[in-house]
Amino acid sequence: MSKSDVKTDGSKKDVEEPRATGGTCNEPDMKPDREPCSPNAAASCNINIHIKSTGTINIYNCSTPCEPKGGGPKDCGPAKPAGSCLAVPAGRKHKLSREQRLSKWSQGTPVPSALAASTLHTIRRYLLNKPPANALESSSFSILSRMTPQMREVMSCAVSSYDRLPKEERKKLFDTSLALGEDQPIDADTLSTAVLQELSRRTSLVIFNDPEGSEQERPGQIRVYEPVGEDFFTQVRICRINDLRTASYIPTLTPGDLLPDEVQHDCSSQIVDGAVQVVCQVRTDDCPGHRFNEEVCLRVLDIEAGNSVVLRGVNYFSTEAKVRLTSRPPATVVREVDAHVFGDITTPVRETNANGDSVLINDCRVDDRITFRLPDDLPPAIYEIQVVVPNITGIASLGPSMISNTEFINVLPASTARFEITAERLGCRKESSPTWAGSDEVGLTFLTIALFPDLTMSEAVTNKFPIFGDVDSAENRTLNRVLFEQQQPIAAIVVTALGHEVDGQDAYDNMITDWKDIFVDLVKDQWKYITAGLSAAGGIAAIAKLGPYAWIAIGIGALVTAGIDLIIALWAPADLIIEDSLGYSTGDLTALTSENYPAPSTSSYVTAGKITVNPQFVDKIPLQYRVRHDYVDHDEDTRYDITYRINRVA
Numbered sequence: 001m002s003k004s005d006v007k008t009d010g011s012k013k014d015v016e017e018p019r020a021t022g023g024t025c026n027e028p029d030m031k032p033d034r035e036p037c038s039p040n041a042a043a044s045c046n047i048n049i050h051i052k053s054t055g056t057i058n059i060y061n062c063s064t065p066c067e068p069k070g071g072g073p074k075d076c077g078p079a080k081p082a083g084s085c086l087a088v089p090a091g092r093k094h095k096l097s098r099e100q101r102l103s104k105w106s107q108g109t110p111v112p113s114a115l116a117a118s119t120l121h122t123i124r125r126y127l128l129n130k131p132p133a134n135a136l137e138s139s140s141f142s143i144l145s146r147m148t149p150q151m152r153e154v155m156s157c158a159v160s161s162y163d164r165l166p167k168e169e170r171k172k173l174f175d176t177s178l179a180l181g182e183d184q185p186i187d188a189d190t191l192s193t194a195v196l197q198e199l200s201r202r203t204s205l206v207i208f209n210d211p212e213g214s215e216q217e218r219p220g221q222i223r224v225y226e227p228v229g230e231d232f233f234t235q236v237r238i239c240r241i242n243d244l245r246t247a248s249y250i251p252t253l254t255p256g257d258l259l260p261d262e263v264q265h266d267c268s269s270q271i272v273d274g275a276v277q278v279v280c281q282v283r284t285d286d287c288p289g290h291r292f293n294e295e296v297c298l299r300v301l302d303i304e305a306g307n308s309v310v311l312r313g314v315n316y317f318s319t320e321a322k323v324r325l326t327s328r329p330p331a332t333v334v335r336e337v338d339a340h341v342f343g344d345i346t347t348p349v350r351e352t353n354a355n356g357d358s359v360l361i362n363d364c365r366v367d368d369r370i371t372f373r374l375p376d377d378l379p380p381a382i383y384e385i386q387v388v389v390p391n392i393t394g395i396a397s398l399g400p401s402m403i404s405n406t407e408f409i410n411v412l413p414a415s416t417a418r419f420e421i422t423a424e425r426l427g428c429r430k431e432s433s434p435t436w437a438g439s440d441e442v443g444l445t446f447l448t449i450a451l452f453p454d455l456t457m458s459e460a461v462t463n464k465f466p467i468f469g470d471v472d473s474a475e476n477r478t479l480n481r482v483l484f485e486q487q488q489p490i491a492a493i494v495v496t497a498l499g500h501e502v503d504g505q506d507a508y509d510n511m512i513t514d515w516k517d518i519f520v521d522l523v524k525d526q527w528k529y530i531t532a533g534l535s536a537a538g539g540i541a542a543i544a545k546l547g548p549y550a551w552i553a554i555g556i557g558a559l560v561t562a563g564i565d566l567i568i569a570l571w572a573p574a575d576l577i578i579e580d581s582l583g584y585s586t587g588d589l590t591a592l593t594s595e596n597y598p599a600p601s602t603s604s605y606v607t608a609g610k611i612t613v614n615p616q617f618v619d620k621i622p623l624q625y626r627v628r629h630d631y632v633d634h635d636e637d638t639r640y641d642i643t644y645r646i647n648r649v650a
Contacts, residue, residue, distance in 0.1 A: 085157035085571040096636075097244040098161060101569040101576070104610045104635070105562075106172045111201045111211055111608075114194035115563025117178040118186050119522050120570075125182060125508050127152065133185035136529045151515055158571035173566055191526060192533030194560065200543055203555035207310055208546035212235055213342045214480050214546050217319040220343025220368035223360050224315060224393045224402075236389050236404040239364035240312040242548060243592070247290040247298055248405040250363035255295045258425040261601045264288065264297035269595045269622050278620045280598040288382055289408035300382060300408045304415065304587045306453065306491070308373045308547050311387060313404065316341050316368035321389045323372045324403075327381040336388065339372040340546055371544045374411060376541040382410050414453065414489070415586040418650035421448075421484040421495055426468065426477040429630070429639035442640070443500045443513055443574065445520055447560055448484045449527070451492040451553055455539035457531045460524045460560065467502060467513055479642070486649075492549035492585045497642060498564060499578025499631070516574075519567050523560065549585040557581025558608055567610055577638045578631045586647075592625040593648040599625070610635065621646045 105119070122140045132138040147155065162170070170176065175194050178186055204213035215513040224235050239249050264287065267280040287297035287500055303309060312321070319341045327333040350358050370387060387404040408510040423446065444465040450458040468477045483495050500516070534540060542550060558581050584592070591597040601604050602615035611631050618626035630641045 004057045030497065059590055068378070079487070085154045085161065086573055091398070096575050098569060101167070102169065102173060102566070104576075105569070105608060106169055108608075109160050109205065109211060109609065110172050111198055111205065111562075112171065112173060113559070113562040113566050114178060114198045115523050115526060115559065116566040117174040118178065118191050118194070118526060119519065119563065119567055120159060120162055121178055121180060121186055122522070123155050124403060125185065127156055128161065128182055130182065130185075134187045136188045136191065136526070137185050139525050139529075143518060143525060145440045146518060147515075151518075153406055154515070154571050158521055158567070160240065161570045188529040188533050192530050192537070193351055195530050196453075196534060196537075196540065196543075198559055199540065199545075199552075199555055202558045203543050203547060203552050206551045206554055207366075207371065208342045210342070213369075214340075214543060217341045218343050218345065219319050219341060220314075220316045220366070221345060221347075221349050222315070222317045222393055223349055223362040223366065224317075224395065224398070225360060226395045226397060234405045235315055235362060235398075236387055236402045237314040237362075237364070238311050238385070238387060238404050238407050239314065239366075240310075241385075241407060241409065242310055243312075244301065245364075246405070246407050253292075255293055258296070258298075259601055260598060262299055262561075264299045265600055267596050267599045276621050278595045278622065289412065296469040298566060300410050302410045302412050302587060302591065303374060303548075304412050304585070305374050305378045305380070306376045306414065307549055307585060307587065308371055308545060309385075309409065310547055310551075311370045311372075311385075313368055313370075313387070314362050314364065314366040315402065316343055316370050316387060316389060318390045318392055320445040321370060321387055323370070324384075324386045324388050325374075325378070326384040326386075327379070328384065328408075331379065331381045333379060333381065333383075334421070335375065335378065337372050337375065339370045339387075341368070341370050343368045343381075369546070373548045378411050380411050380413050385409055412587065415590050416489070417586065417590055417648055419484070419586075419589045420482060420486065420494075420647045420649050421493070421582075422645045422647070423481050423483055423497075423643050424626070425477040426479055426645040427628075427641040427643070428473055428475050430637065431471060431473045439499050440469040440577075440638075442471050442477075442577070444468065444479075444518060444578065445498045445516070445564075446481070446483050447496045447498075447520070447524070449494050449496075449553075449556055449560070450484075450490045451487075451540075451549055451556070453489055453491050455491070455541045455544050456535040457540070457556070459531060460527045462520055462524055464513075464517055464520065477559055490586060492553040492583060494553035494584075495582045495591075495644075496557040496561050497578055497580040497582075497629075498561055499576070499640065500568065500572075500574035501577045501638070502572070502574045516568060516572070519564055523563050527560070550583040550588055553583030553585075554581045557583060562608055575633075575634055575636060575638075576609045577612065577636070578642070579607040579609045580613055580629055580631065580642075581607075582629075582644065589646060589648070592620070592646055593623050595622045616641075618643060 028587045121142065122137065126141050126144045132141045175198065178194055180186065199210040199373055200214045204211050207213060234248060237248055238246055240246060245253065264283040265280040266283050267278055269276055270279045272279065283297040284295065289300040290298045292298045321339055321341050322336045323339050325335045325337065347366050351361050353359050384406045385408065389402045391398050391400055391402055426444065428440065446456055446463040448461045463481050463483055471477065484493055561579055561581065565579065568574060599617050599620045602617060604612060604614045606612050611633055614630040614632065616628045616630060620630050626643060627643050628643045630639065632639050
């Protein structure tokens with residue numbers, strides 16, 4: 001049935017295309033009036049459409065069966081939805097088809113998943129009764145041996161589903177370099193190499209907004225003029241430091257334009273309404289960096305030695321550019337460090353102004369990016385930072401190098417603090433298909449991975465929850481699960497969250513939960529071999545030079561969630577409703593739990609699975625910070641949230 005116009009009362013009504021065909025009979029509270037079968041009707045389903053709604057209408061292909069003469073079967077029985085490997089029990093909510101779920105992943109700029117491709121290839125070899133060829137396969141085959149005969153059938157369907165995907169879509173979603181012949185096993189080194197490549201691309205998306213950004217440098221375009229007379233315009237310009245705008249931002253900002261994160265604050269603990277709270281005031285003098293418009297102090301970012309910094313600005317037109325670090329008196333340190341340049345080749349060099357003149361575009365609409373890593377041995381201090389670009393413009397009067405405006409960062413020693421991250425509560429703000437009889441059944445899984453100071457990674461720690469059944473709009477479920485408990489020094493931590501609306505109960509619930517756990521365990525097991533392989537090769541040092549630890553952690557989280565959900569999308573009638581990667585450096589965790597910093601600003605983002613995440617500040621007290629992440633699927637119009645708590649414990 002395709003989308004069409006249905007007229008009632010002389011007006012048009014949109015009818016949604018059914019998202020899963022077949023096998024949903026006897027839905028409670030949504031039964032059309034029972035009608036007798038026609039003389040030629042078999043004792044089976046007879047579809048009768050009664051439109052009484054004035055809004056969008058979902059039509060499913062099996063209504064309540066007719067009443068055959070003389071009695072007879074009254075149930076269509078479970079059937080597999082189109083694009084699924086598992087039959088949905090009668091009376092369950094409609095689900096997205098496989099094609100619709102994978103289509104959401106393939107939108108935008110996807111990065112092919114190595115974990116999903118490796119998992120599929122391993123399943124294929126296991127189903128073909130191939131003997132394990134190496135330690136990685138032996139470990140994976142041991143996990144797959146938990147499959148029941150029914151699960152083997154479903155997995156065979158999933159592999160066939162992958163084989164039937166259009167070639168271009170398969171290349172977008174799965175790392176086809178791991179699509180080997182059935183007699184070719186994947187070993188740990190091959191998988192580690194593929195994962196490192198994927199991590200580089202996913203991190204590049206976060207840092208450079210381009211998956212190729214870390215692969216090779218790219219100079220920006222030359223947007224330079226020859227000064228005449230007293231011209232003090234800074235043509236090489238730092239517009240942002242780690243996304244925070246600077247004093248030299250153009251178009252010029254006013255104090256009212258500044259975001260809270262862009263202003264320096266003085267904070268302390270105070271008793272407010274009988275409770276301890278962190279209260280902050282904007283600093284207006286004795287500024288650690290720039291005093292803006294003679295009114296407020298601009299923020300100087302605290303960054304740990306060894307971490308990386310991203311600068312965005314104008315006229316980074318040479319890949320030989322460097323960043324100069326000069327400590328403020330009384331310190332006398334001066335360092336020039338190598339940098340990675342990724343220039344803006346999209347924004348035009350010139351434009352026509354209101355007077356009809358052709359003028360340079362050399363303001364902060366330009367998005368040249370340069371990243372650099374603070375040396376591990378850089379003494380703690382406030383440093384001036386400048387971008388130094390070799391003069392290749394041909395304008396001799398500009399000198400041998402062009403130097404940017406001066407900005408500031410505060411370099412800190414590595415933190416020795418210890419932290420704990422807890423998931424407190426699951427909330428349902430709007431369930432899927434709320435007009436449908438029945439409630440959501442939510443499956444929730446967290447994975448946590450630490451990035452260590454030597455740039456190696458920990459094994460994945462999983463937290464799986466049993467299905468939360470009968471979740472209706474405006475209801476909550478208590479989690480109170482510690483997701484991360486720090487035992488040793490780290491550089492950053494990533495917590496990934498995956499939630500699916502499985503919409504079943506009892507045996508069906510357990511079936512999907514148990515089978516999903518197999519895939520989570522497979523990914524977790526593969527990660528153990530990946531981390532060992534990367535550690536032997538020196539960790540992810542090359543990627544860590546390109547961006548802040550927290551941003552790399554987010555890339556790690558996106559890699560893991562993609563590996564799990566793409567596999568689930570191939571076989572299970574389970575809609576993705578929660579997807580997230582929370583990445584924090586130790587500096588971030590320190591600021592979040594310290595009374596010396598205000599609560600950070602929050603901004604929305606969209607995950608690879610097209611879930612919109614809206615972080616919402618809850619509260620902050622000394623040694624504790626709480627935030628709620630709202631998860632919105634605009635296609636399904638679902639709204640869930642999880643409340644997280646971060647504690648400093650040492």
